[in-house]
Amino acid sequence: MENESAVFFSRVLTELTLSFHIIYATIGVGVPLMIMIAQWVGIKKNDEHYILLARRWARGFVITVAVGVVTGTAIGLQLSLLWPNFMQLAGNVIALPLFLETFAFFFEAIFLGIYLYTWDRFENQKKHLLLLIPVAIGASMSAVFITIVNAFMNAPQGFDIVDGQLVNIQPIVAMLNPAMPTKVAHVVVTAYMTAAFVLAAIGAFKMLKGSNHVYHKKALFLLMKVGLVFAIASAIIGDFSAKYLVEYQPEKLAAAEWHFETGKNASLVLFGVTNGEEVKYAIKVPYALSILAHTNPTAEVTGLNEFPEDEIPPLYIHYLFDTMVMIGMFMVLVSAAYVLGKIRGWSFVGARWFRWVIVAGGPLSIIAIEAGWWLAEVGRQPWILRKYMKVAEAATTSDHVDIMLILFCGLYIVLGIGSVVVLRRMFRHNPIEQEIEDRKAGKGGDF
Amino acid sequence: MTLEILGISVLWLFLLGYLIIGSIDFGAGFFNAYGVLTGREHILTNIIQRYLSPVWEVTNVFLVFFFVGTIGFFPKTAFYYGTTLLVPASIAIILLAIRGSYYAFESYGSRGHKGYSFMYGMAGLLIPASLSVVLTISEGGFVSMVNDNPVLDYRALFTSPLTWSIVVLAIAAVLYISAVFLTWYADKAGDRTATKLLRKYALIWAGPLAIAVIGIMFELSKHNVEHFDRMVDIAWLFGLSAIMFVITVWFVWKQQHYNWALGLLIGQFTLAFFAYGISHYPYLLYPHLTIYDGFTNPTMAIALVVAFVLGLCLLIPSIYLLLKLFLFNKDYVRGKGDHHA
Numbered sequence: 001m002e003n004e005s006a007v008f009f010s011r012v013l014t015e016l017t018l019s020f021h022i023i024y025a026t027i028g029v030g031v032p033l034m035i036m037i038a039q040w041v042g043i044k045k046n047d048e049h050y051i052l053l054a055r056r057w058a059r060g061f062v063i064t065v066a067v068g069v070v071t072g073t074a075i076g077l078q079l080s081l082l083w084p085n086f087m088q089l090a091g092n093v094i095a096l097p098l099f100l101e102t103f104a105f106f107f108e109a110i111f112l113g114i115y116l117y118t119w120d121r122f123e124n125q126k127k128h129l130l131l132l133i134p135v136a137i138g139a140s141m142s143a144v145f146i147t148i149v150n151a152f153m154n155a156p157q158g159f160d161i162v163d164g165q166l167v168n169i170q171p172i173v174a175m176l177n178p179a180m181p182t183k184v185a186h187v188v189v190t191a192y193m194t195a196a197f198v199l200a201a202i203g204a205f206k207m208l209k210g211s212n213h214v215y216h217k218k219a220l221f222l223l224m225k226v227g228l229v230f231a232i233a234s235a236i237i238g239d240f241s242a243k244y245l246v247e248y249q250p251e252k253l254a255a256a257e258w259h260f261e262t263g264k265n266a267s268l269v270l271f272g273v274t275n276g277e278e279v280k281y282a283i284k285v286p287y288a289l290s291i292l293a294h295t296n297p298t299a300e301v302t303g304l305n306e307f308p309e310d311e312i313p314p315l316y317i318h319y320l321f322d323t324m325v326m327i328g329m330f331m332v333l334v335s336a337a338y339v340l341g342k343i344r345g346w347s348f349v350g351a352r353w354f355r356w357v358i359v360a361g362g363p364l365s366i367i368a369i370e371a372g373w374w375l376a377e378v379g380r381q382p383w384i385l386r387k388y389m390k391v392a393e394a395a396t397t398s399d400h401v402d403i404m405l406i407l408f409c410g411l412y413i414v415l416g417i418g419s420v421v422v423l424r425r426m427f428r429h430n431p432i433e434q435e436i437e438d439r440k441a442g443k444g445g446d447f
Numbered sequence: 448m449t450l451e452i453l454g455i456s457v458l459w460l461f462l463l464g465y466l467i468i469g470s471i472d473f474g475a476g477f478f479n480a481y482g483v484l485t486g487r488e489h490i491l492t493n494i495i496q497r498y499l500s501p502v503w504e505v506t507n508v509f510l511v512f513f514f515v516g517t518i519g520f521f522p523k524t525a526f527y528y529g530t531t532l533l534v535p536a537s538i539a540i541i542l543l544a545i546r547g548s549y550y551a552f553e554s555y556g557s558r559g560h561k562g563y564s565f566m567y568g569m570a571g572l573l574i575p576a577s578l579s580v581v582l583t584i585s586e587g588g589f590v591s592m593v594n595d596n597p598v599l600d601y602r603a604l605f606t607s608p609l610t611w612s613i614v615v616l617a618i619a620a621v622l623y624i625s626a627v628f629l630t631w632y633a634d635k636a637g638d639r640t641a642t643k644l645l646r647k648y649a650l651i652w653a654g655p656l657a658i659a660v661i662g663i664m665f666e667l668s669k670h671n672v673e674h675f676d677r678m679v680d681i682a683w684l685f686g687l688s689a690i691m692f693v694i695t696v697w698f699v700w701k702q703q704h705y706n707w708a709l710g711l712l713i714g715q716f717t718l719a720f721f722a723y724g725i726s727h728y729p730y731l732l733y734p735h736l737t738i739y740d741g742f743t744n745p746t747m748a749i750a751l752v753v754a755f756v757l758g759l760c761l762l763i764p765s766i767y768l769l770l771k772l773f774l775f776n777k778d779y780v781r782g783k784g785d786h787h788a
Binding site: 062063065066067069070071072073074076077078080081082083084085087088089090091092093095096098099100101102103105106107109110111112113114116117118134166169170171172396397398400401403404407408411414415418419422 | 500501502503504505507508510511512514515516518519520521522523524525526527528529530531532533534536537538540541543544545547548549550551552596743744746747750751754755758761762765766768769772773779
């Protein structure tokens with residue numbers, strides 16, 4: 001028995017929760033690494049400024065972690081509440097990575113608590129750095145395991161269905177599905193990249209607002225270097241992801257690229273609008289799709305028309321694809337220009353307009369993350385478990401999903417506003433100049 | 448021991464962990480809010496903040512671990528409980544979210560906001576109430592199958608005296624556990640005024656706790672006779688738990704042996720919780736779902752057990768380190784030196 005409105009509202013509520021969660025989750029995966037790098041550079045260069053960077057980031061990080069944890073708990077439970085039939089099936093095959101994710105989370109939670117509350121307890125900063133390693137590993141590993149679950153939904157394997165019964169279950173095979181390597185790598189690397197650019201945006205903004213302390217300059221240079229490395233890595237792994245799609249999920253790539261007719265010498269479509277069949281106002285890059293898909297300009301790429309009508313994802317995912325890729329490329333350029341400019345001493349690096357570009361880079365990276373996830377998720381419609389279970393079969397039959405949607409909307413508004421207000425207040429009341437003064441005066445820099 | 452029993456025992460243990468450390472957290476929030484309202488926050492706030500700050504995130508993980516593990520070992524629970532619990536579990540999530548985030552917001556952003564403290568305290572009482580609904584439902588009689596899908600009868604649920612006695616038990620247990628623990632913690636911190644106040648709370652909440660337990664026994668004997676009979680079979684376990692309870696209250700009353708009081712408190716709840724769990728056997732949801740027909744396939748079960756053992760090898764030393772640094776570190780407990788970021 002399906003309940004159509006419950007299916008619809010379950011989809012909306014899941015999308016809402018995940019879209020809100022991934023903002024904080026991405027920061028939660030990326031920022032511990034940045035803190036670790038800053039702490040390490042601080043120790044290596046014996047430069048108090050980097051240690052302070054780590055300290056101030058850690059303080060802001062607590063707020064984002066809190067929201068990440070509670071929304072993560074929400075989506076964890078919502079999976080069973082909204083998609084009970086899916087979880088019943090998936091629980092048999094993919095419970096292992098879900099379970100491992102909790103361990104990673106546990107590990108991170110314990111060491112984050114220790115890290116945050118032992119700031120001045122260890123004379124030796126290296127000991128303190130050691131505490132950050134499990135935090136960063138735990139954060140990244142929970143992203144790895146949960147992405148494995150998502151990869152499984154895209155490329156299910158490790159079981160057989162005989163007469164409606166699950167048999168021959170192989171948990172490890174299910175985890176090592178073909179979607180896993182590219183998905184996990186892309187998620188983790190883009191999280192690092194986003195965290196770097198978000199923190200850089202904050203530094204650039206402070207400088208625009210008149211705080212010209214050398215602390216911000218050091219932060220910016222460090223973050224843009226780290227960001228550049230991960231932005232390039234994201235682009236390379238993104239390319240692998242496209243090659244994965246060609247092999248295993250051709251309908252997703254075809255829909256994202258509005259590639260209707262199977263053919264050789266396929267061109268890449270940039271921008272444009274479509275009403276289903278006809279593509280207008282688009283820039284077509286000849287051979288580029290064949291190159292993207294097969295590293296061969298004349299290779300054949302499967303078109304959308306090869307697939308049954310009811311198994312095609314919505315065509316609007318093309319816009320999401322464009323958004324994600326354009327922002328990614330833009331960020332590679334911006335960070336490369338900054339790093340090169342710094343090394344070569346080009347003057348535009350310090351210009352106000354360029355700092356505004358860096359400020360824009362933070363929110364843009366978050367938008368790219370959202371667009372990328374929507375692309376990945378909507379791109380496997382109508383399946384929840386590709387080729388095995390459709391979304392409509394998985395949803396709850398309960399009649400109350402619409403009310404829950406309203407309640408959760410309210411919750412996310414409160415959490416969103418609350419976190420921004422608290423973060424702003426935290427740093428405005430204690431600017432870096434103040435904290436450096438306080439530390440010199442031996443007050444510990446607390447508030 | 449079969450894998451089914453092993454699975455449910457592990458999950459039960461984590462639920463117990465959540466019950467105890469969650470209670471400390473929820474009760475602390477309530478006492479703190481009560482202190483703020485009655486103008487006594489200076490007595491308790493420091494003690495509570497010092498304990499909660501490094502552990503609040505860990506508390507949450509115990510709950511996540513429990514429900515993720517449940518789906519892993521017993522995937523069919525997703526079908527039965529997922530569908531029926533949409534409303535109560537969503538409300539619990541929202542309350543947990545408000546709590547968790549506002550704790551961080553308040554301790555890092557704007558300390559001492561009255562509205563936050565009040566919300567924080569209230570949420571702490573409502574969460575155990577909304578979560579305990581699961582226990583009520585598991586006793587059967589509230590879920591019927593319509594077109595092969597489970598449907599929860601809210602009317603029957605909210606008019607049942609069993610529901611309300613379990614809610615009362617949950618709240619009383621939360622406040623009692625929390626008060627005894629914090630008495631011990633405040634005593635270790637050498638904070639006499641806080642110890643005195645918390646000791647009073649512990650004694651106040653011991654009464655309702657005992658009454659609620661008796662009430663539930665009575666209701667259960669009418670609601671689920673099969674379960675009640677099995678409880679009578681292992682009555683000695685409950686009896687032992689009751690004795691521990693009496694000794695704990697006696698020590699707190701006499702203001703001595705707080706270490707023993709804390710140990711006996713944990714013993715009391717462990718015994719009672721496992722005795723309840725054993726008597727619930729073999730049902731996960733009476734009478735629709737047993738631990739045998741809801742169990743996952745053997746391959747996954749073994750994989751989960753292996754993952755669990757490996758995970759514990761990481762967790763136990765980490766938790767030990769956490770306790771050593773914050774719970775058993777004299778300087779930290781006494782608030783000497785401000786160490787936080």
